[in-house]
Amino acid sequence: MKIGVLALQGDFREHIQAVKTSGHAGLTVRRPEELAEIDALILPGGESTTIALLAETFDLLKPIRERISAGMPVYGSCAGMILLADRILDGADDQATFGGIDMTVRRNAFGRQVDSFESDLIFDQAPLRAVFIRAPWVEEVGKDVQVLAEVKGSDGASHPVAVRQGLLFATSFHPELTGDLRVHRYFFDQVCAGAIK
């Protein structure tokens, strides 16, 4: 499969590395013509306001929305989760997203950098060390959204940190930073497979 990684800002190189280590072709995407080449897309960690702004300026916002509606599989980590949300809380004014997952995501919900943490959670029936950096959580989900993992927040309640709706998949945490490829493999083998001929 040809997996594109949106390379406007953030840790796209780490995602490209994870794609290649998993045995797929990894391509950076900065322009509409590069988007046309790929089978699936990863939205990396980074600053969601910066990425959204650059996507808008360089004419990627609409083409990515169109590919999402046309059934392109997409995985977003952290900032990528925010970009896949239909609704966001605590964002900058008029912050645009690609949308696609029927959920409300709260930006920086776990706090500022001094609150960033690592934690063990259960993902796809096995334990996983997850790294959360100024991470968002999912505040509420629509009926078609499947919650794949949860973590307890400072408010004492559990919040979804991995979700899936059809071909769209998002995590609050950063599997690209740990060298554990299970989350990427889940995307390739269970989300993309079948959707891509």
Add this chain to the structure above:
Amino acid sequence: MSEAVGTARVKRGMAEMLKGGVIMDVVNSEQAKIAQDAGACAVMALERVPADIRAQGGVARMSDPDMIEKIKAAVTIPVMAKARIGHFVEARILESLGVDYIDESEVLTPADYENHIEKWDFKVPFVCGATNLGEALRRINEGAAMIRSKGEAGTGDVSNAMMHMRKIGGEIRRLSSMREDELYVAAKELQAPFALVKEVAETGKLPVVLFTAGGIATPADAALMMQMGADGVFIGSGIFKSGDPATRAAACVKATTFFEDAKVLADVSRGLGDAMVGINVADLPAPHRLAERGW
């Protein structure tokens, strides 16, 4: 379920998220908003930009907490702040304010002319300046989670940033070409711990993110530094000491993403108004060169 805050992975990981971005110096919440709207991936909150510190002289210290709080309230992107070299109490104050990164910075007047802050002890991550590989590795050994080449802050003259990027890159390439038994002497010469020297020799890069800083004033400067291997760019006086900060800020953000595309660079370099006037580093008397602070 074990949960851990302030780990090296979380601190270094934060810098990974800033890569490919521009971190802008701001002195009030209005400037912070302009920076965010232009696409900055973070802001550095400080009382005076380096060009003013240079012009006004005197002792430069940590900013007023009120001012940092106001900037934090004004934007959703990460907020960094500067502490004096070796001033661990300023650093504790900044940590308690919840800033996202501390810059232990030569732009402020040093509080200690021998020691830097012991940075492992903090939950908040630190970025430190370096002019060469040995200096970078000493800072990492003290717990820095991100390095920036120093350049010469407040000048608008990119030549020192260039020199430092070439120096750090050249020394890394030299290590990569050495036999393992030669690395002991290399560590001695670099005045850096052997374990870090060996790691750099094996991976061909620093173990943390490397940004560049000091004297960057135009989109072309930003792209130049990215082509020299920087992971991202700090712009201090270059934006808010120019004629049209909002336009210049947005242009620098675009240039940092499309640093290899001369057509985009030409487009964003048009009609930016006056750049900061600047000072040639060569005209600065040695005691006023900030890059020489830090040891």
